[in-house]
Amino acid sequence: MVNVERTFTLHHPLPDVVAYLADFSHAQEWDPGTVSCRPVKAGDPVAKGAEWLNVSMFRGRRTELRYQLVRREEQRLIFVGRNRTATSTDDIAFREKDGATLLTYRARIDFHGLARLASPFLRREFERLGDEVAHRMPQAVDRHFSFGGGSID
Template sequence: MVQIHRSFTVSRQLTDVVDYLADFAHVVDWDPGTQECTRTHGRGDPAEGTTWHNVSLFRGRRTQLDYRLERRETGRLTFVGTNKTATSTDDLTFEPTDTGTRITYDATIRFHGAARLADPFLRKEFERLGDEITHTMPNAVHAALPR
C-alpha cells in the first residue's frame, strides 16, 4: 500500500472549491498523469454514487480505473477508483482560512495480487506525483474559479 499526504491553500471560497473538485472529470486539469476522465453515471451536480472512467499514463503505461464518488460533504470528498490491479482512494478535506481554503489531499493505493510486489518500487513515483499536485491542483482551481 502506498499513502500520499499533502496540504496547501488556495485563495478561493470553500464551497466553490468543493463544487469544482467534486466533478472528477476536472482531474485532467490537476492530476499530472491523467489523460482522460469521462463521467459514466450521474447527471447534474456530482453526488455520492456518480462515476467516471479515468485513463492515466503511469510510468509509460496506460492505466484505466473506474472511479466513484463515495462521500460528498461540505468539507470532504472521497473518490475510489478500481481496476483488476489496484484500488485508489483520493480523499480530499477542506477547511476555510482567512484567505481561502486549505486542501488536504490524501491518496491511498492498494495493489492486488502479484502487483503488491511492486509496491516498494512505485512509492517514489507516487511521492513525486503528490509533490506535483501541490502545484497543479491550486493552479487548476485558480484558473477555473476566477475571482
C-alpha cells in the same frame, strides 16, 4: 499499499473549491497522470454514487480505473477508483482559513495480486506525483475561477 499526503492553500472560498473538485472530470486539469476523465453517465448530477472513467499514464503505461464518489460532505470528498490491478482512494479534506481554503489531499493505492510486490518500489514515483498535484491543483482552481468558472451555487 502506498500513501501520499499534501496540504496546501487555495485562495478561493471553500464551497466553490469543493464544488469544483467534486466533479472528478476536472482531474485531468490537476492530476499529472490523468489523460482523460469522463462521467460514466453523461448528465448525471455530481453526487454520492456518481462515477467516472479515468484513463491515466503511469510509468509509460496506460491504465483505466472506474472512480466513484463515495463520500461528499461540506468539507470532505472521497473518490475510490478500481481496476483489476489496484484500488486508488483520493481523500480530499477542506478547512476554511481566512477566506481561503486549506486543502489536505491524501492518495492511497492498494495493489492487488502480484502487483502488491511492486508497491515499495513505486513509492518514490507516487511521492513525485503528489508533489505535482500540490503544484497543479492550485493552478487549475485559479484558472477555473479566473476564466469563467465563477462562483458555484
